[in-house]
Amino acid sequence: MEVAQLLLSGVSYRELVKAVGTAILFEQLLSRGKGAIQNSTFQAQVKTTGGFLLLYAFARSWLRLVSHYVPEPYLDEFFHIPQAQTYCEGRYLEWDDKITTPPGLYFLSVAFHKLWMMQCTVYSLRYLNITATLSIALIATRCHALVTARISGRGNGHSSASFHTGLNIALFPVIFFFSALYYTDVVSTLVVLLAYENHLLRVGPQRPDFLNGIWTVVLGVAALCMRQTNVFWVVVYMGGLEAAHAVRLLSPPPVEPPKGPLSFAEHIRFYVWRDSVGDMHDPQLNAAWPEDWLFCLISIGIAAVCNPFKVLRQVWPHITVLGLFVGFVAWNGGVVLGDKSNHVATIHLAQMLYIWPFFAFFSAPLLLPSVVPFLLAPFRILVSTSQPKTGEKPLVVQMINKFYYMPYILGTIALSLAIVKFNTIIHPFTLADNRHYMFYIFRYTILRSIKVRYLLVAGYTLSRWFVWNTLAGTPSVDFPTVSGEAKEKPAKNNANKTSSVSPGPPTSTALFWLLATTLSLMTAPLVEPRYFILPWVFWRLLVPSWSPAADIQSVLPNSKWAGKLKIDPRLALETIWFLAINAGTIYMFLFRPFYWKSSDGELLDDGKVQRFMW
Structure with missing residues (x-):
């Protein structure tokens, strides 16, 4: 009965404006995705709005339950929430050495609270992740539309499949679970997706201008300020894709392979020459065998070495982000902030x-x-x-x-x-x-x-x-x-x-x-x-x-x-599957608490309630 009353309680119009308004602000001001979604029909807009509001209702209900049953900071929130409140009070030089991630989440929290003129409470800080979850649905929808357009060669208009995919990504259990807790993962995912959308707009038929390059650096640094490991996505993944795109733009005219008996060395010289002028070996993945993977990497490497200025013109923002990251590591004495002893980098191939x-x-x-x-x-x-x-x-x-x-x-x-x-x-x-x-x-x-x-x-x-x-x-x-x-x-x-x-x-x-x-x-x-x-x-x-x-x-x-x-019927099945997993993990977190006890039955950890989570 208590749960039902919480879930059926009226939706605060002010809270809805804060969440949806901030999500749209993220989309319009940060993504700069002009033309990413076009030609959407009225029916598609209605479905999008309806799905978006259902996601908000589900996420807000989850937050209300967490705030009722777990009103105090829990687990890693014990470090994050006091640090964010310290920043909200303007004390930016104070830092908890137990925190290992950069302060990007806390700076964003300060901006969010100043925008809506709120105090930094446990509830309001958690609410920021509700906004980030809604924004993930929006930006993932735009990214999927652009990815589909790039691969299929067709237009980049809105589609129900793209929106359904964006909705499912926001419902992904490991993301959705932390939408009601003050952790870094949800906002970090959002910022990386913003950088990815900008990348997808950069790999068009025209080379991006200098201002977009500066914007790419800003988004890359913002991603690193959320989590250090984001460097692999904004530099290695997106930078690598832009290097391949720069090679692809060379577009050399087709040439027939040499005919007649040729030696192995002559074959090698021919294909190296074709790679050097940008005739990249890059088949669709469903038509590629393992040797195609190797030849693809070799051809990109040869083309990049033979056309360094054209590749650098495309990827210089990612190289800049990498340089800034290397400078941070040198200044910090390592990748991890704070508690370095329990976060030592190692080779863990498993x-x-x-x-x-x-x-x-x-x-x-x-x-x-x-x-x-x-x-x-x-x-x-x-x-x-x-x-x-x-x-x-x-x-x-x-x-x-x-x-x-x-x-x-x-x-x-x-x-x-x-x-x-x-x-x-x-x-x-x-x-x-x-x-x-x-x-x-x-x-x-x-x-x-x-x-x-x-x-x-x-x-x-x-x-x-x-x-x-x-x-x-x-x-x-x-x-x-x-x-x-x-x-x-x-x-x-x-x-x-x-x-x-x-x-x-x-x-x-x-x-x-x-x-x-x-x-x-x-x-x-x-x-x-x-x-x-x-x-x-x-x-x-x-x-x-x-x-x-x-x-x-x-x-x-x-x-x-x-x-x-x-x-694609898998989209509906995926939604049902995610809802089922989320319902199970929500139930375990809220209604199956337990206590740590010693062998003689004494309560440990000051008798605090422990809860199951990812």
């Missing part, structure tokens, strides 16, 4: 194993087009081997043609086993703090036995295949491969066949995403779901849409549903 089941769990609805064919793979292999279609190579023959493919798969599995054996790091915080879900995940998996650790490699491998194929957008995957089945060009009579999946990103985009993800995770000894937020957000923005109509048509030609299911 993080790149854990990320795939993390993605597979949260994005399970998106993996359906890859998982279902995998379950049918034995039957399809038999059919394709015994009765291949005219002009179509059986799957087994395709696999054999790539002679290195099976050794490649075995090599990745062997590498995973080696990482498990030699580089499994268990941080003391993971073992000591039973308030976090990661404590129980480790306890019932990795810490059970060595055999279980090795058996988990199968789960890491399958998750990686499914996640990568989902990113590639490979339709009707016969087997969880590296998305190389589409390597051969389709026959002319199939050229107009409708694909069930939109084009995936270019190979270079996926590789720069993987590089930034690796750099941001492998230096962290502590396994935290919050560290996976940005890798997931950028992956989610790149995932192509899927229409089941073509797949149903191929299986059931006369089905009445074949022409009706033109939208």
Whole structure:
């Protein structure tokens, strides 16, 4: 009854204006995304407004429950909230040495409270993250529209799929959970998305002007002021993509490969020459084999070295941000502020194993087009081997043609086993703090036995295949491969066949995403779901849409549903899945508290209530 009264209590008009007004202010003043969303219909605007208000109602209800049951600062808020209140009082030189992240969140909090003329209370500081969550939905919508336009080559108008994607990103459980607590993660994600939207507007047919370069530096520095590891996204990921874009703008005229018998050296000279003039090897990800990944990186490197001034003209803002970051590290004596002893950078490659089941769990609805064919793979292999279609190579023959493919798969599995054996790091915080879900995940998996650790490699491998194929957008995957089945060009009579999946990103985009993800995770000894937020957000923005109509048509030609299911049903399933996870974590946090007790039953931590959280 008490919960119902809290949820049904009237919505404060003033609070709504603060949240929505500030979110729109972020969008208009900070994103500067002119033309990012155009040609939206009245129906689309109504759906957008309705979804936006529902998100606000859900987030505000969550905040009201937290404020009622947890009115005092909890866990990391114990450090963040007093520091923000110190800044609100104008004492900017006072700093808590236990805080490891820069003061960007606190400066933004001061501006937010001065804008609406409020006092810095626990409730008002938490409310800032409600505003940031709404802003994430808006900016992620714009980013998805721009990403789709870049990949498909079509217009950048508003679409219901883009808005639904932005809404789901805001509902992502690890983001949404912290929307009612005063943590850095939500605002940090927002600022990085603002930088990403600006990047997407920079990679157009015209080179960006100098003022936009200055704005790019400002957004990059703002991202670093929120969290130091954001350097990998605003410099490595976005800077790498802009370097590839600069190479792509060279647009050399096509040249036929040399004919006749050529030596290996002559072949090398020809392709190096083509790379040097900007003929970059960058196929769509669903048409790329592992050697294409290597050739893509080599071609970008050769083109950048041979055209340094054109590349520097595009990426100088990112180099400037990197220089400022290096200067900060030299001045600070390290990357981490404050408590350096518990945050020592190390090589933790096992993080790149854990990320795939993390993605597979949260994005399970998106993996359906890859998982279902995998379950049918034995039957399809038999059919394709015994009765291949005219002009179509059986799957087994395709696999054999790539002679290195099976050794490649075995090599990745062997590498995973080696990482498990030699580089499994268990941080003391993971073992000591039973308030976090990661404590129980480790306890019932990795810490059970060595055999279980090795058996988990199968789960890491399958998750990686499914996640990568989902990113590639490979339709009707016969087997969880590296998305190389589409390597051969389709026959002319199939050229107009409708694909069930939109084009995936270019190979270079996926590789720069993987590089930034690796750099941001492998230096962290502590396994935290919050560290996976940005890798997931950028992956989610790149995932192509899927229409089941073509797949149903191929299986059931006369089905009445074949022409009706033109939208991506995974979006609705993703929303339902996220709502279910959020409801579960909200319930555990609010209504399943516990106390720390010693072996003789004495209350520890001064008898404070402990709560489960990410």
